[in-house]
Amino acid sequence: MEQKDKHLKVTAIKNGTVLDHIPAESLFKVINILNLSKRPNQITIGSNLDSRSMGKKGIIKISEYFFEDEEIGEIALVAPNATINIIRNYEVVEKRIISIPESFVGIFRCMNPMCVTNHQDIPTKFTTIRERNEVLLLCHYCEKTTDTRNLKIVSKK
């Protein structure tokens, strides 16, 4: 019983967004992509929490902030099955689904070491392509594809 109370204290937010069911290994990627280190809001982050469906999961709660669809779409490749709950006055008022955007600008690195974006200060630009149930990122510059297993995030300034 005592345990449950503690749990509630940490997690409950009045207004804001809860990102749940983030794969445990992707949690810090999601934090990076959403640039949370630069946000002034109150943020609670849970890593390696027990999950019945996933084993281990990550969770992020952001007070008084509601993401734009494009913003949240950027995490689609690292946490495709995450759930986005919009909280108002302690109640979940909306659940959003993440859909993969048609393009990604300045988020991921191109895995081709000879790509110009890995040598010059150029924001990367990818088009999303789907091939046999796999999502691939086609580099606008070197025309090579990067698969989701090789996604590396460009460190934000």
Place this chain on the structure above:
Amino acid sequence: MPKNLISIHDFSKKEILHIVEIAADFEKNKSQNILNDKVVACIFFEPSTRTRLSFETAANRLGARVIGFADAANTSIAKGESLKDTIKMVSNYVDIIVIRHPLEGAARYASEVTPVPVINAGDGANQHPTQTLLDIYSINKTQGRLDNLTINMVGDLKYGRTVHSLLQAMSFFSPNFVFTSPDELRMPLEYKRFLEGKGIPYTETRQLSEHLDSSDIIYMTRVQQERFNDPIEYENVKNVYRLEAGMLSNVRDNLKILHPLPRVNEIAADVDDTPYAYYFKQAENGMYVRMAIIAYLLGYR
């Protein structure tokens, strides 16, 4: 937005045919002073003498003047100047930029930071679209058509960017492909899927002799030693994919042998004297095609 030529995908079928047509006109009349008030930049961040001379001659034959450099070593790039700054600076002086760069995507990026048209003269292992257009020009010229030809690509089909671009551009013209290569250097799956998606037939073989007699075009490429882990394997392959005059006794009369050059030993010198050798003329054609591309991108043709 100016029109650029960065990737062969930037040109439609109609534009490819337009370039072929005006290149033929430049071949008939080799010096046309239509660009005598223009300046062309040929900026080569890595040396490529053949391509650079071809572009510079093309610009000169159009009456334009040429500035640029043949190697980044003696420029401010060696001092650490960014590609963007170099392009911005050159843009102030010229009407069109021809760029060669060892990094893939460099030409695309250059085209995004300059208001003048950009021609990609090779960006690493990525694209070399003027080579593809001169290959197409050579095919059309020797065969009298582009449609329904059997094109036999030989050698390094895995890493060779010229064969990949040519395959994609020729897909407009209902070709029939033969891919002749060692197992290590077979045509990548993505290109075979591309052909399957378009309903274009292809055959794969390891035997060079197998399809020589049924080909209209044999497109030879160089098998590079560095592609092999085992030097003995390379020695075997090198001698297997070597075309000699004696192998050509039953080929079609219209057969032409193309090669992007430089060749090493994949075409024996005795082939040069057969009526099928076309690789030197192919290189010459490159100049007319580059004249056509420069004139087209500057809006003159």
